[in-house]
Amino acid sequence: MKEIRLQELFVLFYRIFLAFFFYQIARFLFWFFNKDLIRIDSVADYINISYHGFAFDTTAILYVNSLFILLSLIPIVINTKKYYQKFLFYLYFITNGIAYGMNFGDFIYYKFSQARLTTAALNVAKNENNIGKIFIVSILEHPFVIFWFAVLIMLWIFLYKKEKVKEFKPEKKWIYFGSSVVSLCIIATLVVGGIRGDFKHSTRPINLVDANRHVKNPLQANVVLNSVFSFFRTIDTNNFKEVHFVDQKFVDQNIKPYKLYVRENAAPKPNIVIFILESFAKEYSGAFNKNTDIENFVSYTPFFDSLATQSLIATNAFANGRQSIHGMSSVLAGIPSLKDAFTSSPYSNQKIQSIVSVSNEMGYDTSFFHGAPNGSMGFLGFGNILGFKNYYGKTEYNNDADFDGMWGIWDEPFFQYFAHTLNRKKSPFMATLFSVSSHHPFKVPEKYQGKFRKGPLEIHEPIGYTDFALKKFFETAKKMQWYNNTIFVMVADHTNQVGYPEYEKAMSRFAIPILFYSPNPKYNLKGEITSPAQQMDIYPTLADLMGYNKKIRSWGKSLVSNKQEESIIVNSSGVEQFIIGNYIYLFDGKDFTGIYNFKDLGYENNLLGKVNTPEITLGKLKSKAWYQDYMDRVINRKLN
Template sequence: MKEIRFHEILALIYRLALAYFFYQVARLLFWFFNKNLIPVEGIGEYLKLAYHGIAFDTTAILYVNSLFILLSLIPILINTKKGYQKFLFYLYFITNGIAYSMNFGDFVYYKFSQARLTTAVMNVAQHENNIGKIFFTSIAEHPFVVIWFVALIALWIFLYKRVKVPIQKPVKLIPYFIFSTVTLCLTALLVVGGIRGDFKHSTRPINLVDANRYVKKPSQGNLVLNSVFSFFRTLNTNNFREVHFVDESFITENIKPYKLYHRDGVDPKPNIVIFILESFGKEYSGAFNKNTDIKDFVSYTPFFDSLATQSLIATNAFANGRQSIHGMSSVLAGIPSLKDAFTGSPYSNQKIQSIVSVSNDMGYDTSFFHGAPNGSMGFLGFGNILGFKHYYGKNEYNNDADFDGIWGIWDEPFFQYFAKTLNTKKSPFMATLFSVSSHHPFKVPEKYRGKFKKGPLEIHEPIGYTDYALKQFFETAKKMPWYENTIFVLVADHTNQIGYPEYEKAMNRFAIPILFYSPNPKFNLKGEVNEPSQQMDIYPTLADLMGYNKKIRSWGRSLVSDKKEDYIIVNSSGVEQFIIGNYIYLFDGKDFTGIYDIKDLGYEDNLLGKVNTPEIKNGELKSKAWYQDYMDRVINRKLN
C-alpha cells in the first residue's frame, strides 16, 4: 500500500543510522588523536564507553536532524519526487556536515582545553578578530584531520545514495494522511525522549555531567560525549543555582569567606608586578619538579629556575580554571571557574573585591598589559569590571613590526615595553601583564630560531622564548629605581601540552608554578610552600604583604601568614574538584561522584562508598559548603 509510506520510513531510519555510524567513527578518531590524555584499558573498555556514548549521540543527532525528520515525514504528497528528495539530501548534509565538523575540531582543540567543545569557546571567540587566521593556521598544521573529515563525508554521501526512495503517488488520501499523522506523532514522542535521554518525567535531560556515570576515570567522560552534544547542551544554559546544604554559621567557621591579616610597618608600600604567563605549566620548569622523580626530566626555563632559588615558590600549586580568562579571574579576584565559568556568566558584571580594588583603595596606580589587540580574550572588559585604571594593549604599543601575525606583540619586546612604561609610573603601582607568545601555533621570532630547546612538544620552544623574555625584562627592570621595593609574582594561567605521564593525571592537568620574588629582604620571600595551593591564594597573599589591614573577601589564603589556615583547592573538569586535607572530592553540584586519596592524582581508586571516616564526612560538608557560598555570592552579587 502506497499510503503506508514503507520505503520513506525505511529510508529515514537508514539515513539516521548512518549518522550513528559516523559519530562512532568520529569517537574512535577522537580517542586515537588523544589517547595519551584518555587512558582506556583494552578493547572491552572502549566498546563499553562507546556503547554508553550512544545516548549522547542520540541527543546530538536528533538535535541536528529534527527539521530533516519532520520534512521527511510531513504528508505533502510530493515527498517521493526527485526534486524533493534532492532538497532533503542537501538539508541533511549541510546540517550534519557542519555539526560533524565540531567533532573533528576537538581532535586538536581537546589537547589544549582537555574538555569537549562547549559554548564557552564562543565567549573567547567573540573577543578575537583573528579567528580566521587561527583557523587556517590550525588546518595547515593538522591536514590529516581535514583529510579524514573530507574522506568520511564523501563515504557518508556514497552510502546515503545507496538507498533511494521510489517515486510513489498515494491513491487514497484519507488513509495516507491518517497514517502520516500517527507516524509523525509517534516520531515526535521518540525524538523528545531521545533528546532528553530518557522518557521518565522525573528525570532531568542528560547533560555533560552524566557522561561521568559510566567511566572509571573522569577524562573518559569526554570519550563518552561528542562535541555536538556538549555544544548544544551548553547553549543558553546557566548552571548557576542557589543551593542550601549547610547553615551560614558552618560557612563562616569552616569556609571563612572573609580574611583579615595584620601586618604593621609596611612603609613604603611595595610595588606589585604580576606576570600571568600563557600556558606556562609546572611540567616545563625544573625548579618545580625537583621532587617529582621524573626520569630524565628536562627543564625549558633556565631563568625561571634560577629566579626560583631566590624566591618563595609554591611547588604543589594548581590552576583554578582551564582558559586564560579563568586564570585572570582566579589570580586577580580569587574567583575560580567551575562547570560554568563566572567570567562568561550573566553575573560577571558586578562589583568585585580583588587585588585591583585593594590596590586602588590603598592609592596605587593600577594597570593591565596584554600585547594582543585591545579587548582580546575578554581581558579589557573584565579588567574594567575589576577597576584597572589603565589598559595597555597592542594599540598602545603601536608598532606592528613586533606583531607575531596571530595573537599579539612578541613577548620580548612587549616585556621591555612593560618595564619602560612602569618606569614612568609613580610608586606605589600595581601592574599585571598577561603574556601571549607561549601559545598555539607555538612559534618564536625568526631571529631566535634554533636558540631554545625544541623538545618533544611544540610548546617547549616558545616556553624557552618566554623564559628568555622574562630574563631580559628583569635585566632592564633591576636598573630602574622602583625595582628594589617591588614584589613580583609569576604564575601560569593554565596548563597546555603534556609530555610526561605524571602530568597526564587528572589533577596534575591543573599543575602550575607560583613564584613570589622581591629583591627587598624585608618581605622574606624565600623557600617553598609544599602544601597544596592555588591561583586564588595570590590575591590574599599580596593583600597581606601590602599591609592591607582590612577584611577581604577571599576563598584563598595568604601563603605568608603566620597563622595556620586550612586549604580548599578548587577547580573543575566538568565536575567540581576539591582538595581538602588528605582527599580529593569530585562533586557535580548535587552528589559526589568520586573521593580519592590526595596522592591518587590520576583517580585510580575511587573511595566513594568504600571509606567513610570522620575526615571524609567533614570534607564532604566543606565541599558542599564552599559550593553553596560560591553560588550565593555570585548569584546574589556579594563578591565585593
C-alpha cells in the same frame, strides 16, 4: 500498501542509522588522537564507553536532524519526487556535515582545552578578530583532521545513496494522510525522548555530568560525550543556582570567606608586578619538578629556574580554571571557574573586591598590560570591572613591526615596553602583565630560530622564548629605581600540552608554578611551599604583604601568613573538584561522583561508597559548604 509509506520510513531510519555509525567512528578517532590524555585500559572498557555514548549521540543526532525528519515525513504528496529528495539530501549533509565537523575540531581543541567543545568557546572567540587565521593555521598543522573528515563524509554520501526513495503518487490519500499523522506522532515522541535521553517525565534531560556515571575515570567521560551534544547542551545554560546544604555558621567556621591579615604597615609601600604567563605549566620548569622523580626530565625555563632559587615558590600549586580569562579572575580576584565560568555568566558585571580594588584603596596606580589587540580574551572588559585605572594593549604599544601576526606583540619587546612604562609611573604601583607568545600556534621570532631548546612538544620552544623575555625584562628592570622595593609574582594562567605521564593525570592537568620574588629582603620571599596552593591564594598573599590590614573576601589564603589555615583547592573538569586534606572530592552541584586519595591524581581508585571515614564525611560537608557560599556570593552580588 505504498500509502502507508513504509519504504520512506525504512529509508529515513537507514539515514539516521548512518549518523550513529559515523558518530561512533568519530568517537574512536577522537580517542585515538587523544589517547595519551585519556587512558582506556582494554577493548572491553572502550566498548562499554562507546555503548553508553549512544545516548549522547542520540540527543545530538536528533537535535541536528529534527527538521530533516519532519520534512521527510510531512504528508505533502511530493515527498518522493526526485527534486524533493535532492533537497533533503542537501539539507541532511549541510546540517550533519557542520555538526560532524565539530567532533573533528575537538581532535585538536581537546589537546588545549582538555574538555569537550562547549559554548564557552564562543565566549572566548567573541573577543578575538583572528579566529579565521587560527582555524587555517590549525588545519595546516593537523592535516589528518581534514583528510579523515573528507574521507568519512565521502563514504557517508556513498552509503546514503545506496538506499533511495522510489517515486510514487498516492491514490488513497486518506490512508496516506492518516498513516503520516500516526507516523509523525510516534516519531515525534521518540525524538523528544531521544533528545531528553529518557521518556520519564520525572527525569531531567541528560547533561554533560551524566557521562561520568558510565566511566571508571572522569577523563573517560570526554569519550562518552560528543562535541555536538556538549555544545548544544551548554547553549543558554546557567548552572548558577542557590543551594542550601549547611547553615551559615558552618560556612563561617569552615570556609571562612573573609580573611584578616595584620602586619606593620611600614613605608614605603611595595610596588606589585604580576606576570600571568600564557600556558606556562609546571611541567616545563625544572625548579618545580625537583621532587617529581620524572626520569630524564628536561627543563625549558633556565632563567625561571634560576630566579626560583632566590624566591618563594609553591611547588604543589594548581590553576583554578582552564582558560586565560579564568586565570585572570582567579589570580586577581580569587574567583575560580566552575562548570560554568563566572566571567561569562550574567553575574560577572558586579562590584568585586580584588587585589586591584585593594591597591586602588591604598593609593596605588593600577595597570593591566596585554600585547594583543585591545579587548582580546575579554581582558579589557573584565579589567574595567576590577577597576584597573590604565590598560596597555597593542594599540598603546603602537608598533606593528613587533606583531607576531596572530595574537599580539612578541613577548620580548612587549616586556621591555612594560618595564619602561612602569619606570614612568610614580610608586607605589600595581601592574599586571598577561603574556602572549607561548600560545598556539607555537612559534618564535624568526631571528631566534634555533636559539631555544626544541623538545617533543611544540610549546617547548616558545616557552623557552618567554623565559628569555623574562630574563631580558629583569636585566632592564633591575637598573630602575622602583625595582628594589617591588614584589614580583609569576604564575601560569593554565596548563597546555602534556609530555610526561605524570602530567597526564586528571588533577595534574591543573599543575602550575607560583613564584614570589623581591630583591628587598624585608619581605623574606624565599623557600618552598610544598603543601597544596592555588591561583586564588595570590590575592590574599599580596594583600598581606602590602599591609592592607582590613578584612578581604577570599576563598584563598595568604601563603606568607603564620596563621594555621586550611586550603580548599578548587577547579572543574566538568564537575567541581575540591582538594581538602588527604582527599579529592568530585561534586556535580548535587551529588558526589567521586572521592580519591590526594596521591591518586589520576583518579584510578574511586573511594565513593567504599570508604567513609570522619575526615571524608567532614570533607564532603566542606565541599558542599564552599559551593553554597560561592553560589550565594556570585548570585546575590556579595563579591565586594
